[in-house]
Amino acid sequence: MSSYPLIADLFVEDNKQEATRVGFGRGLKAAGEADENVVALSADLTESTQISLFKDAFPERFIEIGVAEQNLVTVASGLARAGKIPFTSSYAAFSPGRNWEQIRTTICLNEMPVKIIGSHAGISVGPDGATHQMLEDIALMRVLPHMVVIAPGDSIEAEKATRAIATNGQPSYLRLARDKTPIFSTNESPFEIGKAYVLREGNDITLLGTGTMTYQLLVAAKELENHGIHAEVVHVPTIKPLDETTILESLRKTGRAVTAEEAQAAGGFGGAIAELVTHNIPMPLLRIGIYDRYGESGTPAELLDHFGLTGEKMADKIKHFCDHFPQYR
Amino acid sequence: MQVPLTLTQLDKKANDVRQDIVRMLEAAGSGHSAGPLGLADIVSALYFNIMNIRPEEPEWNDRDMFFLSNGHCVPVQYAVMAERGYFDVEELMTLRKFGSRLQGHPERTKLPGLENTSGPLGSGLSQAAGYAYSLQYLDNSKHRFVYVVTGDGELNEGNIWEAAMFAGKYRLGQLIVFIDRNNIQIDGSTDDVMPLEDLRGKWESFGWHVQDINGHNMESIIDAAAMARAITGRPSAIIAHTIPGKGVDFMEYDFKWHGMPPNSEQAKEALKKLRTLDGKITSGDME
Numbered sequence: 001m002s003s004y005p006l007i008a009d010l011f012v013e014d015n016k017q018e019a020t021r022v023g024f025g026r027g028l029k030a031a032g033e034a035d036e037n038v039v040a041l042s043a044d045l046t047e048s049t050q051i052s053l054f055k056d057a058f059p060e061r062f063i064e065i066g067v068a069e070q071n072l073v074t075v076a077s078g079l080a081r082a083g084k085i086p087f088t089s090s091y092a093a094f095s096p097g098r099n100w101e102q103i104r105t106t107i108c109l110n111e112m113p114v115k116i117i118g119s120h121a122g123i124s125v126g127p128d129g130a131t132h133q134m135l136e137d138i139a140l141m142r143v144l145p146h147m148v149v150i151a152p153g154d155s156i157e158a159e160k161a162t163r164a165i166a167t168n169g170q171p172s173y174l175r176l177a178r179d180k181t182p183i184f185s186t187n188e189s190p191f192e193i194g195k196a197y198v199l200r201e202g203n204d205i206t207l208l209g210t211g212t213m214t215y216q217l218l219v220a221a222k223e224l225e226n227h228g229i230h231a232e233v234v235h236v237p238t239i240k241p242l243d244e245t246t247i248l249e250s251l252r253k254t255g256r257a258v259t260a261e262e263a264q265a266a267g268g269f270g271g272a273i274a275e276l277v278t279h280n281i282p283m284p285l286l287r288i289g290i291y292d293r294y295g296e297s298g299t300p301a302e303l304l305d306h307f308g309l310t311g312e313k314m315a316d317k318i319k320h321f322c323d324h325f326p327q328y329r
Numbered sequence: 330m331q332v333p334l335t336l337t338q339l340d341k342k343a344n345d346v347r348q349d350i351v352r353m354l355e356a357a358g359s360g361h362s363a364g365p366l367g368l369a370d371i372v373s374a375l376y377f378n379i380m381n382i383r384p385e386e387p388e389w390n391d392r393d394m395f396f397l398s399n400g401h402c403v404p405v406q407y408a409v410m411a412e413r414g415y416f417d418v419e420e421l422m423t424l425r426k427f428g429s430r431l432q433g434h435p436e437r438t439k440l441p442g443l444e445n446t447s448g449p450l451g452s453g454l455s456q457a458a459g460y461a462y463s464l465q466y467l468d469n470s471k472h473r474f475v476y477v478v479t480g481d482g483e484l485n486e487g488n489i490w491e492a493a494m495f496a497g498k499y500r501l502g503q504l505i506v507f508i509d510r511n512n513i514q515i516d517g518s519t520d521d522v523m524p525l526e527d528l529r530g531k532w533e534s535f536g537w538h539v540q541d542i543n544g545h546n547m548e549s550i551i552d553a554a555a556m557a558r559a560i561t562g563r564p565s566a567i568i569a570h571t572i573p574g575k576g577v578d579f580m581e582y583d584f585k586w587h588g589m590p591p592n593s594e595q596a597k598e599a600l601k602k603l604r605t606l607d608g609k610i611t612s613g614d615m616e
Binding site for chain 1: 445494
């Protein structure tokens, strides 16, 4: 069995849930306590992106930018030039949605350790609808040289990831969810930038999850057992740089792979894995995500179900995939 | 060379810089002529008189900062930096060439002494504002100043006005922006492409202290910077009226020279003009 510590009551009805943005809020406050160079910038979304915790603790290191996402990241670039570690927060649809070029030029090319916090990513934003359901951010951020891209699996990991990017000295993107999602990791679970973790071992197929989709893959893996499919679940919180060693080791064992993300299947996490697979072992790969369309209004549960991003729906798809594609040997 | 240079020395230095610009652009075979020539006086004044810097120690903790927001004008910054001793003047001839530290648009990580990476317009001012914010609110470092050069066509960018609002709100008194008001941009005159007036009124309404100066008059440039430093509690905009292509008569005022380098014949002609003018361009020469 995997050595990754998962919570004991993983699949109970009333499992503990919390939004990853809440974990980020705690992590940022802790990062601020650890290093006085940490500063936080808000684009008029202080409460909902949860940097209010930092603001309350360190008002003198909190900067309100207003609804101006281009200025948000470029002011942060200047602060970083002055030796600060700026965390910028907004909704992912606006940052990095609106200010991609500024991130590219003044942060990545300029090698400034600015942290881009994109909250409310994915369709689980819910009733706000397509404009606010950012699905392209993973693709936008992972193509930038020097950028680190992390989508934490739950709020506990989001807290750890926040603390980790505060000290990595690099431009970093942290992708967060609005809605509460199940917690699967524990305080003892490891988190290191650039590492993937085997949560569950199996020989028939590798399920690679990023962000909050990892939990859904755990649900799917349990369901697949009923069909005699022993799935390995690998959690990949760092989309860039990818932990190629861990991922390829699993893929060599199972010879078949699935990716899951709450984002466009094109160019995102699935795209990153497709590139890795193509370069190394050209095996059957099923990419679960949103296919070339925008989201829409609804409850998070309705939307996840509609787009096939629940564990149950994924299990169906994966079973069908296994029926049609043999393991690559 | 004893810095700060006197007014007469500065005029001569700016002429040297203009000759460097013509030579490097000719060697590069591409690049922008008009803007850099028009900015030669302001950037020379900054590096040889106004700013507190150490070329031999580019990351000196106590230095004043220079953010070039309109990155396409970087030939003038490279030329001034070389003349000031950041690197050898001969390296200017590597501009835009493969393997050069002098990239077509400035890259901070390539060349010590550059404070930012710019090219896509409109973001240098907010980077400078971020730095000035840090000096004023986080570092308690009141004696350092942050200088910025922006173009006027660049002011079409929304990011500029986001930064203007930000600097106004936080009363960034250590932020000083020279606006190169040369009235041209790639597609034509700024009035035709996207009118900017009332430019002074715009900046004032954002809470800035504003001065209008002749951007070729060394005394005006230095005085305006001194005034800007003396104004506390407000960021400063210095609208520097300049002649694009200044010093090379066939380039002056002509927007076609915005994004074009001289060929060898034109460069020879330009250098002849500049050498003839050497010591003759004097402060106040706007006619």
